[in-house]
Amino acid sequence: MGRRTQVIDVREAQVSSSLPGLEQELRRAFKHHQLDLDYQPIVRATDGLSTGVEALLRWTHPLRGPIATIDVVGIAEDSGLITGIGAWVLQRACTDHEQWNADHPGIPMTMAVNVSARRLLGPAFVTTVADVLVATGMAPDDLVMEMTEGIFIGDADRALTVLRDLKGLGVRLALDDFGTGYCSLTYLRQFPVDIVKIDQAFTRSIDHESAGAAIVAAITHLAHVLDLTVIAEGDENTAQRNGITDVGCDAAQGFFFARPMPAPAVRAMLRASDGHQLHLPDHLGSQAPVAVNHADPWPG
Ligand code: G
Ligand code: MN
Secondary structure, eight states, X not given: OOHHXXXXXXXXXXXXXXXXXXXXXXXXXXXXXXXXXXXXXXXXXXXXXXXXXXXXXXXXXXXTEEEOHHHHHHHHHHHTTHXXXXXXXXXXXXXXXXXXXXXXXXXXOEEEXXXXXXXXXXXXXXXXXXXXXHHHTOOGGGEEEEEOGGGGSSOHHHHHHHHHHHHHHTOEEEEXXXXXXXXXXXXXXXXXXXXXXXXXXXXXXXXXXXXXXXXXXXXXXXXXXXXXXXXXXXXXXXXXXXXXXXXXXXXXXXXXXXXXXXXXXXXXHHHHSOSSSBOOTTOGGGOOOOOOOOOOSSOO
């Protein structure tokens, strides 16, 4: 029994018991354009230069404050709102990407968008992606679709068909939260995935457990044998940054490098860059210690 299955069950139980009535409010928030996206930079491990961003869905409830993304996605999936919200996320992320690309054509940047298993395997998903690519004019290989190993639970043949269709469009595929699902290794080999994102728990274990660095090294080595790019998620300090660099991870995404930021902050970052490469506001070249507030108001 895969752990991922249990995680989904727990989440749905939490949504129904601790977030009653939020479905109508989410419906209203979506209708009134109160959902937003933050973008978190992904940086090259060797030099800390940003190569792209991941779009993260944000809903700030007027009374409850920030609602965890995993809960928003759970409510949206259970209520059927996920189709509309998911399409909006994709459209908005690609539109922002194209705007940034038009303003700063010399700075290459990928855009990663999360897609839940239910939506990816649901009807018309590939058509939606194709439509958005055409509507925004985005280069398909600038778009990365992030999914968890949850897509392989159930009808793995159907998952394979959808992933092949997406690859046919030219988009790139990333396995998110890698290592927390089940049967990961089989799927890594069989499915047309381009990128592996090592789960935050493994990255954090680098300086917490003696086996931590070995696990991250093993995933990285395996991914490289399979010709995949490796991103370590959740890097929060120098020891973890050094750890992931030492074992040869290609890229990193964590508070140590940059927090998720709203679109205007990305634009400011682009303006402050040198026209060819995207520099983070707290670029590592400065060697200044980066203060990390571990509290994340936007878990999951
Ligand atoms: O599962 P996924 O990779 O899509 O989740 C990304 C989430 O992880 C976002 O909500 C983001 O705010 C959070 N996150 C990103 N980097 C860090 C980090 O360094 N530490 C912590 N605690 N959370 C992070
Ligand atoms: Mn993700």
